[in-house]
Amino acid sequence: MDALTTIFAHRSIRSFQNKPICQEVLSQLLQAAIRTSTTGNMQVYSIIVSQDEDKKRELHKIHFGQNMILEAPLLLTFNADFHRFNTWCLQRNATPAYDNFLSFFTAAIDALIAAQNVTIAAESLGLGVCYLGTTTYQALKLIDFFKLPSAVVPVTTLVIGYPAENPPLVDRLPAEAVVHFEEYQEFTADKIDQLYAEKEALPSTKELLLINQLENLAHIFTQKRYPKSMNVDFSNLFLEAIRQQGFMNQ
């Protein structure tokens, strides 16, 4: 399918057919990852392929029991990964100095843009995809589960399969909410009202407010979806994962 058509038709898919992904399609997805830009052509990322049913049941628990994980035939976990690169350097009598935060972030960029290439490749082949935000929350548990060595930190996961739903496009804010020309344009109170008017008036928003008995959509985010205690706890755990894997030594 045409690249722009694929991009403009994107919706996250959270319900999947009981239909496996064949070897050839998996191979194309992985090749799409491998052709992505990578810092200095170091390829400082890795991908864990999860297809085994028992392993997926364990991952389902780690990722807070999201049912789509059991339904989908394939999970791909993307890691910031300097481990192979460091191993190669040491084997060549070179001293790697990639045990710092910049190197972690560089490797995370490699991993994340590869994940988006896989997303586009999958969707162009008729597959559906959903990102799991829980990967960073549960990085320490995933490190144990996948037996990730030092210098490897999971940063995102894609759930992939043939869609069993056909949801509409999700609403987005007007472009001026995210695009700035030449320098950052501060938002006036009127501009904020204007940018959020359509989203706040959606029937789905009104339904959410009724269910949660909250006065507006911002409270849904700050009190229900991403509350302070959760953010603080998972911040500390994710920083601990980065430190434990040796990316905060300098």
Place this chain on the structure above:
Amino acid sequence: MDALTTIFAHRSIRSFQNKPICQEVLSQLLQAAIRTSTTGNMQVYSIIVSQDEDKKRELHKIHFGQNMILEAPLLLTFNADFHRFNTWCLQRNATPAYDNFLSFFTAAIDALIAAQNVTIAAESLGLGVCYLGTTTYQALKLIDFFKLPSAVVPVTTLVIGYPAENPPLVDRLPAEAVVHFEEYQEFTADKIDQLYAEKEALPSTKELLLINQLENLAHIFTQKRYPKSMNVDFSNLFLEAIRQQGFMNQ
């Protein structure tokens, strides 16, 4: 162009024709960013569009004088951005708690996968693209330059224009270097030799070693391209940018 064809034909482009990008094409690139998956549909990223010649000359200096910046008609800088979201929350009497590292990283994911969608969209429209790794190195300077408010940190930049070169595909390691099935497979010394054999035997590698008078390719990386002092300095500066923008309060 077909999505897979676009993905498999990717090469970074560093030399550009003196040809502007029309408004309609720019608009398609920005829409491609906007349709990308985003955490909780919060859209916690922003994009700075740089087209002004004077501004580009300044950016050329900030990004260490890479000539492609002067040649290309368009630079897009992608930011992890909770600023607009926080402003909206406060205006709705909700208390945002996104001044932590997890929120920074969540916003960085949004920004980075949007950048890759723009890359694919641009390439499918006949444009060439190169990522700038210097964005994280120079985050503090870019914050000043673009007047980025609190909760906004630049994470990557795309240089975009019509290609004036047609380079071959770049070499990649065999897939087993980055793909692991079910759990991480540790690399034996033999495996490392095997994975890097082709890359180490490339004529371009031999030329690099001659020019730099170094014994192997790993030394090129550890001594020339990404040496310790540079990594440590830029790590500290990037962490300072994240802290200064208010993402390390918890």
